[in-house]
Amino acid sequence: MAATATHEEPAPILRLTGIDRRFGGVHAVRGVDLQVRPGERRAVLGPNGAGKTTVFNLISGEFPPSAGRVELFGLDVTTLPARKRARLGLSRTFQTSRLFAGLSVEDNLYLAALGVSAGHLRLVPSGKDGTLRAAARAMAERIGLDTRLDDLVMDLSHGEQRQLEVGMALVAEPKLLMLDEPAAGLSRAERVRLTETLIGLDEDITLILIEHDMDVALRVAKWVTMMHDGRVIVEGTPDEIRANQTVHDLYLGSGLIAHA
Numbered sequence: 056m057a058a059t060a061t062h063e064e065p066a067p068i069l070r071l072t073g074i075d076r077r078f079g080g081v082h083a084v085r086g087v088d089l090q091v092r093p094g095e096r097r098a099v100l101g102p103n104g105a106g107k108t109t110v111f112n113l114i115s116g117e118f119p120p121s122a123g124r125v126e127l128f129g130l131d132v133t134t135l136p137a138r139k140r141a142r143l144g145l146s147r148t149f150q151t152s153r154l155f156a157g158l159s160v161e162d163n164l165y166l167a168a169l170g171v172s173a174g175h176l177r178l179v180p181s182g183k184d185g186t187l188r189a190a191a192r193a194m195a196e197r198i199g200l201d202t203r204l205d206d207l208v209m210d211l212s213h214g215e216q217r218q219l220e221v222g223m224a225l226v227a228e229p230k231l232l233m234l235d236e237p238a239a240g241l242s243r244a245e246r247v248r249l250t251e252t253l254i255g256l257d258e259d260i261t262l263i264l265i266e267h268d269m270d271v272a273l274r275v276a277k278w279v280t281m282m283h284d285g286r287v288i289v290e291g292t293p294d295e296i297r298a299n300q301t302v303h304d305l306y307l308g309s310g311l312i313a314h315a
């Protein structure tokens with residue numbers, strides 16, 4: 056019998072089902088369903104307090120959902136701690152810096168390549184050390200910090216620190232990269248560089264981005280999820296989002312769609 060060719064969609068790299076999160080009386084996330092395919096470029100948009108960062112925290116495992124299910128790379132990780140999700144291939148940045156301020160740019164990237172997160176020390180087999188140092192230096196070049204390798208993080212500008220955070224998330228070679236407002240506080244030139252870095256990411260890396268700068272978000276993303284009041288209210292391509300009346304109504308007067 057002849058085999059029937061079937062075209063199967065790749066399994067989602069991330070699937071949220073009925074995710075809910077309450078903080079006391081605040082119902083921050085309400086029944087969110089989300090599916091992200093391997094290699095996707097996804098932006099999560101929405102006004103302040105919409106629940107975007109809480110969704111990120113639920114995906115990366117900072118805290119568990121009040122209800123619902125989180126699947127990463129085909130596994131149910133709903134109760135798995137953050138460091139174990141990181142080991143599966145998830146890397147993220149935070150709105151507030153988590154850099155080692157008293158260490159150099161190279162050492163920060165080296166530690167990220169090593170997979171060290173705050174409070175977790177790991178011994179390095181000596182043979183691997185050179186490879187990790189080389190990866191750290193290559194990443195510094197990619198994010199435009201190769202001339203500042205020996206400088207302490209505390210001496211970098213805000214924009215350079217944000218670039219370094221992206222580099223640290225990337226140097227861990229994640230399958231899923233999640234960036235929380237990477238363009239916040241960047242100069243125009245720094246935003247252009249960031250946008251280029253993100254557009255140039257390896258196709259195998261799946262990217263989810265929270266970003267208030269619509270210019271950056273809609274250039275990088277191929278698919279957009281819009282949140283409001285804890286819920287997903289619109290999903291679509293950047294063009295559909297630009298043309299969407301609800302998006303305009305929510306952002307009206309904020310100047311956030313000035314570049315659209």
Ligand SMILES: Nc1ncnc2c1ncn2[C@@H]1O[C@H](COP(=O)(O)OP(=O)(O)OP(=O)(O)O)[C@@H](O)[C@H]1O
Nearest residue numbers: 078081082083101102103104105106107108109110
């Ligand atoms: N750890 C927490 N404890 C209590 N309330 C929280 C906590 N984290 C978030 N919230 C509340 O949950 C709601 C959603 O917040 P969240 O930070 O997820 O929104 P957001 O869309 O990321 O906003 P922004 O764009 O301002 O970062 C807000 O009302 C916020 O005050």
